[in-house]
Amino acid sequence: MNSLLNLQLCMPSYYAILELEPTATSGEIKQAFRRLSKLYHPDMNQGNTTYQHKLFEVVKAYETLGNEVTRKAYDLTLFRTTAEPSRATNAGYASSTTSYANLYQPEIVEFSCNQTYCFVGDILEISWKCKNADIIRIYPLGYMDELKGKVVYRVREMRTKYLFFELTVTNNYSSIPVKKVIKLDNGTQLRFTEAHRDDFANYTAPYSWGWGFLAPVGRSSRKDYALRMALLGSLFVVVYLGQPFFEYEDTFSFLSTVLIYLAIICSARRLHDVSWHGIFALTLLIPFLNVPVLLVLFLLKGVELPNKYGRKPKF
Known part of the structure; x- marks a missing residue:
């Protein structure tokens, strides 16, 4: 024997x-x-x-x-x-x-993500499978209770070139941890090609539709931009007609300034959709030039591929 x-x-x-x-x-x-x-x-x-x-x-x-x-x-x-x-x-x-x-000894059988790059607002699916592990920790998600599972993570900020997820597994009878790392590229720093056209990764706008008025982040399609500008235009008409009812004389000026700011933010996101920098939205402040700029923004077709501002909007 x-x-x-x-x-x-x-x-x-x-x-x-x-x-x-x-x-x-x-x-x-x-x-x-x-x-x-x-x-x-x-x-x-x-x-x-x-x-x-x-x-x-x-x-x-x-x-x-x-x-x-x-x-x-x-x-x-x-x-x-x-x-x-x-x-x-x-x-x-x-x-x-x-x-x-x-x-x-603890063993990592699988540790993967459904994407290889990401933008702010992306919803990632992190999957793992381990053996002989008593403690399972995925940074920055925390500790996991199962040897095998999947967790959903929404990207809320991207300040570095890469986004890292690190899986660490340990065994109560072994002092040597086993680690594996997932590295996702920051989409804002990539150059996209036709190979990314059929990328159907889950995508959610960085903020809700309402918050899209406040931050020039992400892209806005022609349809989305038209809806936003129609809403802002309607609010401006209400503010203009309501001037006689304002208690303070500067109320109209203040509200008009707020609406103009919101229009610039929305225009910046529309420019992102055609791969232009959002700073050009400030041309809306130039008299006589703002009208043709608005027309161009309504007519320009966004790029089909992802760009450094995000993926193609869903609508």
Whole structure:
């Protein structure tokens, strides 16, 4: 038998006592215990103290190996404390114990994302699958309760060139953690080609439709821009007609300034859709030039590919 029974260093291991291989299953351990406890029972050996001692060793071995948690702890201790035996006689033993000890090391089978790059507002799906792990942590998402799962994460800011997710798994009986990293490119710093035309990754606007009036982030299609400008135009008409009812004279000027600011923000997002910088939206402040600029913004067709401002809007 190629087992620890024939390769004892100082004292028999629990596997040797039960006459088992280190790779024995829990069922085999239980069967060996029943067989040996019956063999060494005092009733079967007329009270022979030698057999009583052997029965004690069998019971002690089973108490350790019969429990999965204590067995893992014992295995790690066993293989760590079996210092290098003589190479001439025990090279095969060292190799087999090392490979067996690796069975109890944490392992990352899968750690992936549904995208390779992202923008602010993207919804990412992070999937993982681990083995022999007691503690699972995904930075910056936190700790996970399952060995296998999927979590949804919305990108709320992108201040660096890459977005990192790091999976760290550890085992209570091993001090060496196992790590794996996902690196996503910042979409604002990529150059997109026709290969990205059919990129159907989940995309959500960085903010809700209402917040899109306040921040020049993302893209706005012609339809979306027309709706926004129609709403702002309607509000301006209401403010203009309501002047006689304002208590303060400067109320009309203040509200008009706010509406103009909102129009510039919306125009900047429309410019993003055609891969132009949003700063050109300030041309709306120039008299006589603002009218043709508005017409151009209503007519220009946005680019089909993603650009540094985001993916093509859904509507």
